[in-house]
Amino acid sequence: MAIQSLVESPIIAFTILLTVIFTVPPIFEKLRLPGLVGLLVAGVILGENGLKLLNSESDTIKLLSDIGKIYLMFVAGLEIDLEQFRKTKNRSIGFGTLTFLVPLIAGILVGRLFNFGWNSSFLIGSLLASHTLLAYPIVSRLGVVTNEAVTVTIGATIFTDTGALLVLAICVGIHGGEFTALSLATLLGGLAIYSVVVLFGFDWAGKEFFRRSGDEQSNQFLFILLALFLASVGAQVIGVEKIVGAFLAGLAVNDVLGRSPVKEKVEFIGSVLFIPCFFVDMGLLIDIPAFLKTLSSIWLAAVIVIALIGSKFIAAFLAKLFYRYNTAEMLTMWSLSLPQVAATLAAALVAYQTVNPTGERLISEGVLNSVIVLMLVTAILGPVITARSATALQVSDADLGTDSLATWWESHETEVEEQQHQFTVVVPIYNPQTQRYLIEMAALLARHEGGRIVPLAITKALIQMDDPQLVMALDQSQKRLKLAQEISQEFDVEVSPAIRIDDDAALGISRASRERNANLVVMGWSQTTGFRARLFGSVIDSVFWSSHCPVAVTRLLSSPTSIQRILVPVGDLTRQTIGAVRFAQILADVNQAEVVLLHVSDRKTPPALVEKFTSQLLEITTKSQLQVKTNIQTVKGDDVARVIIREAQAFDLAVLRSVRYRTAGGLGVSQVTTQILRELKCSIVLLGEPHS
Incomplete structure (x- = not known):
């Protein structure tokens, strides 16, 4: 009983x-x-x-x-x-x-x-x-x-x-x-x-x-x-x-x-x-x-x-x-x-x-x-x-983009953004240990575009503005911004440091970026997977969703100035993918580096289709006016993530797209990107577009 x-x-x-x-x-x-x-x-x-x-x-x-x-x-x-x-x-x-x-x-x-x-x-x-x-x-x-x-x-x-x-x-x-x-x-x-x-x-x-x-x-x-x-x-x-x-x-x-x-x-x-x-x-x-x-x-x-x-x-x-x-x-x-x-x-x-x-x-x-x-x-x-x-299937003609970071995503806001303002990269900074590489990446991109960088320190808001904790946090933010300014000066690029007091770090980043009409946000890495991140959301998730412009999340293991080989996995010819290719080419142009576009095809895909895809990809790369060495590599494999992880061992940097897949009924679908992020040993740039 x-x-x-x-x-x-x-x-x-x-x-x-x-x-x-x-x-x-x-x-x-x-x-x-x-x-x-x-x-x-x-x-x-x-x-x-x-x-x-x-x-x-x-x-x-x-x-x-x-x-x-x-x-x-x-x-x-x-x-x-x-x-x-x-x-x-x-x-x-x-x-x-x-x-x-x-x-x-x-x-x-x-x-x-x-x-x-x-x-x-x-x-x-x-x-x-x-x-x-x-x-x-x-x-x-x-x-x-x-x-x-x-x-x-x-x-x-x-x-x-x-x-x-x-x-x-x-x-x-x-x-x-x-x-x-x-x-x-x-x-x-x-x-x-x-x-x-x-x-x-x-x-x-x-x-x-x-x-x-x-x-x-x-x-x-x-x-x-x-x-x-x-x-x-x-x-x-x-x-x-x-x-x-x-x-x-x-x-x-x-x-x-x-x-x-x-x-x-x-x-x-x-x-x-x-x-x-x-x-x-x-x-x-x-x-x-x-x-x-x-x-x-x-x-x-x-x-x-x-x-x-x-x-x-x-x-x-x-x-x-x-x-x-x-x-x-x-x-x-x-x-x-x-x-x-x-x-x-x-x-x-x-x-x-x-x-x-x-x-x-x-x-x-x-x-x-x-x-x-x-x-x-x-x-x-x-x-x-x-x-x-x-x-x-044939896809509709994708936007082949341009050679400017300021315009590769502009279809989101063509009526608002005429790109007459100075190219602006916002760089949220928090950790002094990783801040140098982050600022270097932003400075390289801004210098290529003839623009400026905005190092941004977010300070958690408190009820009373004269609270000693807030005063101390603002002081620490000023020190981080001073260091960011010193690093930026090494690259001869205009710097406009900014502090924002906000209840929510992610929304603080997005709001400051909008106020400065930013063209790009360059962020450091944070945990984006796991139960807690899925339930409460991560800062990266929230910025990806709320930002008005593209976001480049970076995990840099060495100085961006030393990058010589860049890998870009290409699974389709959508505008977002082409944006990732352009991003890699612009970064390569700065360092005189090589870009390799990796396409992993299913073993059962007819060779004629793979050849057609490769020729379309070649057409996109040749439209670029940048003098960048760009090669296309095709590999047959059933496990896309495993092939990318294996091939990436010979590269300094991998440029990935942030893509989420869902299916009706709430049935979870494994994400190739998640596995790659977990196992890649080289530096990573994860590109997310507005509302991605």
């Missing part, structure tokens, strides 16, 4: 969940399986069919799973790039209609084939109609996000997810009991009014609150959570499933959050805690005998999987015909729209738990198990096909 009561304790259940979330996904990722598969398996092992340590009916599991379910749909709404959608709105709606209707019809036919009622058949169709952009990190890494076919598919997600959730809402309403044309009209009318209130009301309220709250990230975080739960409760009030409200809330605050640190914190809390709880609960619901029975009479699962894959392919093929896309673009659209994770799983669970007065479920256990099989197959198949097909 004592053991039984321990197992039923909410604290014990929560502790077990945290242990599973902490340990299981990394193990499965090492086996090259999605971490969410591990969570499902853990749920099966710990549930009624296994060790009986967790019970899906317990209040703790129900609460955490419910929060995870709505958080999953909220993040799905947040992850949709509304800017990309606006660029190709018409074609996104067109492809969205195709990739929604064709699978919907296929699902209805499957339902009728297996003798399900019309309502259940429509529900099965809606489960196939949505998609999760699980392979987005792959197209982002390959630098083909700007390709129209990719942009159209991303935009179509709004249409498919919204449509699927509307069908779910109607099917749940019909299944709940007596349903007439009047009640259907009432439901649709209420849903339309509710959607307008959430999408426009929450958007307006969010922008007003963020404008008035300034830098209070804790209150902004709470506001976003409140918006999520208010929208979910509001959906239930009008008789619609709460995940519909969560998704609409995600769309509503999408513009409000942008790429702010608050968005990162909102997604982080969901991805490390609530969403994994939902997947564990999905595992708890799997009845092993019934699941094995579903697999033994494999027809239902097989037909659903084939219907999904076939219908998504037909939709992509029709889009190819209508919009004159090539085969690579069609295959990429197909593979991006294949994975069925976020909306599909959440809607399937809702449908399974919906019981009418006679005790009949909206979908059977067999359909639920088939959907889980569908999720496993498509979550693996989609990204694999994307990785192969997206390598053949």
Whole structure:
């Protein structure tokens, strides 16, 4: 009895969940399986069919799973790039209609084939109609996000997810009991009014609150959570499933959050805690005998999987015909729209738990198990096909930049920045031990551009301006600035030292840079990874987000004046990458150094594609008027990070881009850059652009 009561304790259940979330996904990722598969398996092992340590009916599991379910749909709404959608709105709606209707019809036919009622058949169709952009990190890494076919598919997600959730809402309403044309009209009318209130009301309220709250990230975080739960409760009030409200809330605050640190914190809390709880609960619901029975009479699962894959392919093929896309673009659209994770799983669970007065479920256990099989197959198949097909995509002509640091990023603010002012490099200084190399780097760049440097000392604000601690801190800042001025004079460059008193170091740097119309911020290194940095954010993260100009974060092991060989890994031809190439060439021009552009290609990439990429890269380098020795090196390898780390051993400096990859559903994706930063033995410059 004592053991039984321990197992039923909410604290014990929560502790077990945290242990599973902490340990299981990394193990499965090492086996090259999605971490969410591990969570499902853990749920099966710990549930009624296994060790009986967790019970899906317990209040703790129900609460955490419910929060995870709505958080999953909220993040799905947040992850949709509304800017990309606006660029190709018409074609996104067109492809969205195709990739929604064709699978919907296929699902209805499957339902009728297996003798399900019309309502259940429509529900099965809606489960196939949505998609999760699980392979987005792959197209982002390959630098083909700007390709129209990719942009159209991303935009179509709004249409498919919204449509699927509307069908779910109607099917749940019909299944709940007596349903007439009047009640259907009432439901649709209420849903339309509710959607307008959430999408426009929450958007307006969010922008007003963020404008008035300034830098209070804790209150902004709470506001976003409140918006999520208010929208979910509001959906239930009008008789619609709460995940519909969560998704609409995600769309509503999408513009409000942008790429702010608050968005990162909102997604982080969901991805490390609530969403994994939902997947564990999905595992708890799997009845092993019934699941094995579903697999033994494999027809239902097989037909659903084939219907999904076939219908998504037909939709992509029709889009190819209508919009004159090539085969690579069609295959990429197909593979991006294949994975069925976020909306599909959440809607399937809702449908399974919906019981009418006679005790009949909206979908059977067999359909639920088939959907889980569908999720496993498509979550693996989609990204694999994307990785192969997206390598053949053409990217839009990138901005080839100029030979001036003052203009390689100027498209961010062309209307504000006419570059008539003196080129300015702001250098935040704090540590006297590393200050020399930092000032030297900034001075070299400023001298090349005929500009000036602004050594900046940030002093932590106190309530009273005559506080002895503040006086002492200001005195130390003056000493650091004096040293910075002495170092700068060695390079014959104009110096304008500055002290700023501020509550927040990162915002102090960004504000001072904006006030001085800086063209570049050169910072020293600080810890940017790990739990604490992810939860609370680092100074570098905050400056990357809030700065109006590019930021160069440096880890210099020797004087920048001694740099002779510079390595620039090049994975794509986006403007950001070309900016990194220009940065390296300008630094090399100062020291008469050599630049090597390293392109690591997949072993399966056709030689013709690698050759084409190399010729495009050569064209970019030859456009430069700088007399810099620039070589291109191509290496085949499956582990990009390992190849870069190996090749970098022969170089003095590596210039990297700061890129973050996310995927809807809060599923973590390993970052090549993070591994490189951890293991490189040479000096590093990490370039981040505004809002990166």
